[in-house]
Amino acid sequence: MQIHATAREAFASGRTKSIAFRKAQIAQVGYMLKDNEQRIKDAFKSDLGRPYQETELMDLSVVYSEVRSAYDSVEKWTKPQKVDFQFNWFAMGPKLVAEPKGVILIIAPFNFPAFLLLSPLVSAIAAGNAAVLKPSEQTPAFSQLLAELLPKYLDPKLYAVINGGVPETTKMLELQWDHILYTGNGRVGRIIAAAAAKHLTPITLELGGKNPVAIDPKMDIQLAAKRILWGRFSNAGQICLAPEYVLVPAHMQDTLVEEMKKVYKSFYPDGPENSDSFSRIVSTAHTQRIKKLLDETRGTVVLGGASDVEKRYIAPTVVRDVPLDDSLMGEEIFGPVLPIVPVKDVDEAISIIRSKEYPLAVYVFSNDPKFEEKVFSNTKSGAAVTNETVITAGDGYYTGKHCFEQFTHWRVSLKNPSWVDKVAMGFRYPPYKPDYMKAMKAISASLPPRPGTTGGAAKRWAFWVLFALVGAGSVVLTRSRGQLKA
Known part of the structure; x- marks a missing residue:
């Protein structure tokens, strides 16, 4: 593929090594968005029916933050790192040097195309890489706009967009990349991991899941209802970090539902179908999938429930008394439908969370540190969040x-002076002699105290003082000889 070959050649030219070049390209990512904000918002309106405010909050503002942070921090991030001090190696000045990996492939889903493509792009540029972006074919308006804008703002040989569907993505995955970052579902993640394995390509996968919410019976239910519904209904529920189901003590389910009804009315006073504050599903196929899950639920719909496949509309919906083997509790819903699962207590809630695959986030609504700690310490997830949902997307x-x-x-770098062989490491050269073993043991790291004893490891300060003195003397002697020759 020509784009791949061009990116490799451009990277090999070495121009990404310049920090000034990286900063200029990072800034251009920000100005590409800033100069074309309205066109981008209109593209998302076309692709997702998304309100302008959600695009500003969940796509644009996050990328602006990434641009500013990387621009201000790239010198610090790329600064060589010192390794932990060790007597055996300090004379060699060991350090870790940040080297770019090469040509990066970034594959993003449809739900937040600007954020999930351009934030990683900013990091790839900061690290000195070339990058190829693959937007989702399900957001054609934005994908085409990005393909138009990117070469106007960034170096087109180093940074490029490839549009298309499964055939194009399959072709791209046949090529050798230096790193692949994919955000999306587990099914596609497995395909990408298998393709990357053929070339031993390192990958970063950010995959979806069913994110649970555990509610403390002593929690302010009004606040919990408002933040949970915001997280579930924003972008029509098409957020990988959205709360997927709520675990609430059975005796509190009625109270939670009543509070959710109040919040629902405040969000959509004239109903959600005609609201300019509610998005649409990305495609009719996804709409049909969500409708089927909803049609098959054995729970009771208490809010919403309406759908129109042709208009890609699923009403923001809450379903109570949802059993664990329900249609809504299998695959990730990825839509504006929220199941409520009544539980006996927090122990049952934890058991349910642990019975499923690790989610991207576990949400807890509680003001009790003990409740919070109990849930988080007994579960695993990408994020552990208290009294909030979704907003951790800007971290990770x-x-x-x-x-x-x-x-x-991180490339290891060291420079070993010649005098080290004279005072410490001459024993490594053949022919080996009995005395070499003693010298080798003298500089070997000592073990910590044996468990159950109070004794410490033997100290060898005399050896190291001698090592330092001889080393310093060798340096002085070398300099003196140099001055005499001069």
């Missing part, structure tokens, strides 16, 4: 310094 392995490090190879 695909953002900021963490993402920079995903795209960075």
Whole structure:
């Protein structure tokens, strides 16, 4: 593929090594969005029926933050790192140097195309890489706009967009990349992991899941209802970090439902179908899938429930008394439908969470540190969040310094002076002699105290003082000889 070959050649030219170049390209990502904000918002309106405010909050503002952070921090991030001090190696000045991996492939889903493509791109640029972006074919308006804008703002040989569907993505995965970052579902994640394995390509996968909410019976239910419904209904529920189901003590389910009804009315006073504050599902196929899950539920719909497949509309919906083997509790819903599962207590809630695959987030609504600690310490997830939902999307392995490090190879560097062989490491050269073993043991690391004893490891300060003195003397002697020759 020509784009791949061009990116490799451009990377090999070495121009991404310049920090000034990286900063200029990072800034251009921000200005590409800023100069074209309305066109981008209109594209998302076309693709997702998304309100402008949600695009500003969940796509644009997050990328602006990434741009500012990377621009201000790239010198610090790329600065060589010292390794932990060890007597055996300090004379060699060992350090870790941040090297770019090469050409990065970034594959994003449809739900937040700007954020999930451009935030990793900023990190890839900061790390000194070339990058190829693959937007979702399910957001054609934005994908086409990005393909138009990117070469106008960034170096087109180093950074490119490839549009298309499964055939194009399959072709891309046949090529050798230096790192692949994919955000999406587990099914596609497995395909990408298998393709990457053929080339031993490192990958970063950010995959969806069913994110639970555990509610403390002593919690302010009004606040919980408002934040849970916001997280579930924003972007029509098409958020990988959205709460997927609520675990609430059975005796509190009625109270929670009543509070949710009040919040629902405040969100959509004239109903959600005609609201300019509610998005649409990305495609009729996804709409039909969500409708089927809803049609087959054995729970009771208490809010919403309406749908129109042709208009890609699923009403924001709450379903109570949902059994664990229900249609809504299998696959990730990825839509504006929220099941409520009544439980006996927090122990049952924890048992349910642990019975499923690790989610992206576990949400707890509680003001009791003991309740919070009990849930988090007995479950696993990508994020552990108290009294909030969704907003951790701006943190993690695909953002900021963490993402920079995903795209960075920390290259070990050291320089060993010649005098080290004379005072400490001459024993490594053949022919080996009995005395060499003593010298080797003298500089070997000592073990910690044996468990159950109070004794410490033997100290060898005399050896190291001698090592330092001889080393310093060798340096002085070398300099003196140099001055005499001069």
